[in-house]
Amino acid sequence: MGTREVDLGGPDLGELTDSTPLLENAVALRARLAEDGYLLLRGAIDRHHVLAAGAAVLSAAEQQGWLSSDGRGRFLGDEDIARSRPVLDVLEAPALFDLFGRLFGEPALTFPYKWMRLVGRTEFTGAHIDRVYMSRGSSRLTTAWIPLGDVPLERGPLAVCLGSHRLDGFDHLHDTYGEVDVDRDMIDGIFTSDPLEVTEAFGGRWCTSSFAAGDILVFSMRTMHASLSNTSDGCRISCDVRFQPATEPTDERWVGQRPVGHYNLHSGRPYLTVAEARPGWEL
Amino acid sequence: VTVAEILPTDDDVAHYREHGWYVSGTIIPDDVLDAAIEGSERFYAGHLDDGPETFDWCMPQQPPRPGLRKNDYASLRCRPLAALIQVPAIAATARRLACTDAVRLWHDQLLYKPPTEPDVLNNVGWHTDRSYWRSCSSEEMITAWVPFHDITMDHGPLMMIDGSNGWGREDKGKPDFFRQDLDVQEREIGRDSGRTITKVPVLLRRGQVSFHHCRTFHGSGPNHSAEPRRSLAIHMQPADNRASGTLGPDGQRITHPSDELCRWVDGLPDYTDPVIFPPLGR
Numbered sequence: 001m002g003t004r005e006v007d008l009g010g011p012d013l014g015e016l017t018d019s020t021p022l023l024e025n026a027v028a029l030r031a032r033l034a035e036d037g038y039l040l041l042r043g044a045i046d047r048h049h050v051l052a053a054g055a056a057v058l059s060a061a062e063q064q065g066w067l068s069s070d071g072r073g074r075f076l077g078d079e080d081i082a083r084s085r086p087v088l089d090v091l092e093a094p095a096l097f098d099l100f101g102r103l104f105g106e107p108a109l110t111f112p113y114k115w116m117r118l119v120g121r122t123e124f125t126g127a128h129i130d131r132v133y134m135s136r137g138s139s140r141l142t143t144a145w146i147p148l149g150d151v152p153l154e155r156g157p158l159a160v161c162l163g164s165h166r167l168d169g170f171d172h173l174h175d176t177y178g179e180v181d182v183d184r185d186m187i188d189g190i191f192t193s194d195p196l197e198v199t200e201a202f203g204g205r206w207c208t209s210s211f212a213a214g215d216i217l218v219f220s221m222r223t224m225h226a227s228l229s230n231t232s233d234g235c236r237i238s239c240d241v242r243f244q245p246a247t248e249p250t251d252e253r254w255v256g257q258r259p260v261g262h263y264n265l266h267s268g269r270p271y272l273t274v275a276e277a278r279p280g281w282e283l
Numbered sequence: 284v285t286v287a288e289i290l291p292t293d294d295d296v297a298h299y300r301e302h303g304w305y306v307s308g309t310i311i312p313d314d315v316l317d318a319a320i321e322g323s324e325r326f327y328a329g330h331l332d333d334g335p336e337t338f339d340w341c342m343p344q345q346p347p348r349p350g351l352r353k354n355d356y357a358s359l360r361c362r363p364l365a366a367l368i369q370v371p372a373i374a375a376t377a378r379r380l381a382c383t384d385a386v387r388l389w390h391d392q393l394l395y396k397p398p399t400e401p402d403v404l405n406n407v408g409w410h411t412d413r414s415y416w417r418s419c420s421s422e423e424m425i426t427a428w429v430p431f432h433d434i435t436m437d438h439g440p441l442m443m444i445d446g447s448n449g450w451g452r453e454d455k456g457k458p459d460f461f462r463q464d465l466d467v468q469e470r471e472i473g474r475d476s477g478r479t480i481t482k483v484p485v486l487l488r489r490g491q492v493s494f495h496h497c498r499t500f501h502g503s504g505p506n507h508s509a510e511p512r513r514s515l516a517i518h519m520q521p522a523d524n525r526a527s528g529t530l531g532p533d534g535q536r537i538t539h540p541s542d543e544l545c546r547w548v549d550g551l552p553d554y555t556d557p558v559i560f561p562p563l564g565r
Contacts, residue, residue, distance in 0.1 A: 085548050092557055094385040094522065097565040107369045107565060110557055112546065246369075246561065247362060249333070255558075256335075257546060 001159065001206065001228055002124065002194045008153065008208070012196055014162070016040040016209040016217070026102040033103065033142075037165035037223035040209060040216075045093050045146070047214035049086070054148035054213065056086040057237050061118060071121030073235055078261075082116040082239070087148075091241050096144065099218075100243035104140060107246045111254040113261065115240035119156055124229040126190040127161070127198050130240075131221035132180040133189050133262070138248035144218050145225075148237040151211040156230030158217055158238075159208035161198055164224035169203035174222060176281035177274060183253070183264035186271040195226040286375045299380045303448030303499030304483065309490035310372035315363075316431050316489060320513060322363025323393055323431075326354070334359040335558055337544060350397070351405040356544070357393035358515070359559070364393065368517050373427050373492060374564025380494055381423045383521035387560040389416070389424060390541060396439055396512040399505040406504055408462030409444065409472060412518065413497040415460075417531075418539040419554065421524035424497035430514040434487040437508040441493055444472065444500035445481040458500065465502055472500060519563060526551040 006012040020042045022028040033039050060081040061067050066074045076082050091114055100108035119125070130143050151157045164170050173191075182189045192198060199205060208228060211217075219225060230236050244250065253260050265271055289310050291299070299305040327343045337356040344352070358364040368388060377386045396405045412426055434440045462468055473480045485493045495501055506512045528551055531537045545556035554560060 083546065083548060088548065088553070088555065092555065094562060094565065097557070097562040101565040107561065107563075109561065112556075112558060246365070 001196060001226065002126070004194065004196055006196070006206075012199065012206060013159070014205055014207040016160070016207045018042055023099070026105065029103055033218065033220065036162060038160045038217060038219040041099070041218065042212070043214045044099065044216045045090055045095055045214050047212070049090050049093065050146075050148055050213040053086045053090040054237050056084055057081055057116070057118075057148055060084075061235070066118060067235065068120075073118040073120035073123050076116040076118060077114060079116070082114040087114070087116070087239070090148065091146065091239055096241070096243065100142065103142070104245045108243045109246040109250070111242045111250070111259070112256070113254040113259040117236075117238055119227065119230050119236040119238070121230060121233065124156055125227040126193040127195040127224055127226040128190045129164075129178060129222055129224050131178055132182050134242065134251045134254060135181060135221065136253070137251035138244040140248065141221055141242055141244040141251070142218060143221070144216050144241050144243065146216050146239050146241060147211045147213065148239060149213050151236055151238070152232075153208070153210055153228060154230075154232045155234065155236045156228045156232075157208055157211050158225055158227050159195070159206045160217070160219055161195070161204040161224035162207050163204040164198070164202070165220050165222035167203050170224075173202055173283060176283055177278070178222065183262055186265060186269065187277050188265070188271055188273050191224070191274050198224055286371050289372055290375055291379045296379055299494065299496070301449070302446050303496040304443045304485070305380055305494045306485060306487065307372070307376055307492045307494065309488060310376070310492055311367070311370055311429060311490045313490065315367055315370060318363040319367045319515065320431050322361045323357070323395070323513065326357060326361045326364075326393065327352070327395070331360040332362045335544060338540065349400070350403045351407070352393070352395040354393040355540070356390050358388070358391045361393075364391065364515060367429065367515060368563060371564040373429070373517065374519070376492070376494060377425050377427060377519050377563075381425045381519075381521045383423065383523070385522040385565075386425070386519040386563050387522075387555065388563055389518040389520040389560065391518060392516040394512075394514045394516060396503070396506045398509055398511065399439075399507060404463050405439070405506060406463045406465060407502045408459045409465060409468045409500050409502040410458035410460045411447070411498050411500055414458040416497060416539060417529065418526055418537045418542065419520065419524050420527040421521050422497070423521050424524065425519050425521075426495050426497070427517040427519065428485075428493040428495070428514060429517060430487055430489070430512070432510075432513065433489050434485070434512070435508065436484060436486065437506070438512040439504045439506040440484045440486055441501060441503050443483045443485065443495060445483050447476075447478075447500040448496040448498040450476050450478060450498070465504060468502075520554060520560065524554055526554050
């Protein structure tokens, strides 16, 4: 994780709990999400559709020359491929609307913007919570992380910090870092590139799993998460999508025909890193 | 009562396939209809809830014009109507009748037919919905017509031409929502189709819903009651519906106003865009 080596099953990294058996039980699903801060759901989306979407992304990546020889990845959220037919068939699958409708107890909407990524060799995503990027609308906004292919441990699957959304040890973190709006405050959102620092300082435990195409990971805006490093030879293709109750306000940055996105943070103006901001928060 | 208990039976589905229409039991709760009436009045008064921009011609007229009011895409800007279209029993019934796994909104029409006055037009001419939806690939589009109150013969009820869904092409007798001479149209439809016209008025208790196939001719006459006839037509698309890309006689792709509202994918309007075409009853 990050630059440190950890053993799955050791004190620093556990296995995610599979919540697939709860899929049809709305009450149990909500309780599990509230308790654990995440839901691992196996086979939630048709595997063949997911593989077709992954193949379409890879094909586009080859045609566009996005697969660099040094193995670096690329963010694809602003590319047409993120809104192509085979990809949308996965990211907006009826099964996802079913799931989130059940979780919310009312119809769900999803943001038109799709956070799609190619994660290259040795790359990883640092620890963060999503709230800092998209807190202007519904408080029930929820993320689904969808790998567009099989993601064994060596390909860098997502990991969540169990308890980070509710343990007392995280209260001050949520009161400070958790209140950041990256575009308002001009603070980059990644909390740390050393995920183990989080558990050592605040508590909780990192958990991950291998993922098969069709599996998804659902988690709350307050759940700290990161990815393992991609130590394989290939790219990890994945996409984050967001769902919320359809009747609640939306974050204006991620809706509409052409979502504006991080209009300020990505404007080229200077910004602080979280590491620079943390002393001011006494974190 | 669970959704499963009020779903159409196999016989009901067979009836729909043969006759082109189906009438449900009481499936809409009173409070949802009360909220729809209140919400539609706020909408008519010019209050729009947050939602995607639609068209000027869909917006409520200030002050309202006399005659029939028809406001398309109203549920996108009126929360109580958005709640009404999401009543699970509507989508569940549509899925059964249209033999599909999922339905999405295609668009809706908020309808208000005031009591008839001299020289005020408020008939709905005989038409098929399919004649307006030729940009769609699906032949199984389906409409739920939800009145907000009891519908008697006095209200100018929705009428079906029985079995017309099975008459093949949908352009017989010049289908036209806005025509007022229903008697003349009937003769034209009978002549062009070579069929005997059997009209079925759909009389409903509050909470019941009338469903019809996109090739079923339907229309409605004057409202002779003392109250406005209030309803919402919910047009739905089955899971496999896409923009067909079919060219018209002029060589241009056949279009629909929704094409201007939704996102485009691979050079065609995306009829799965969940912002404009939300999944229903999920």
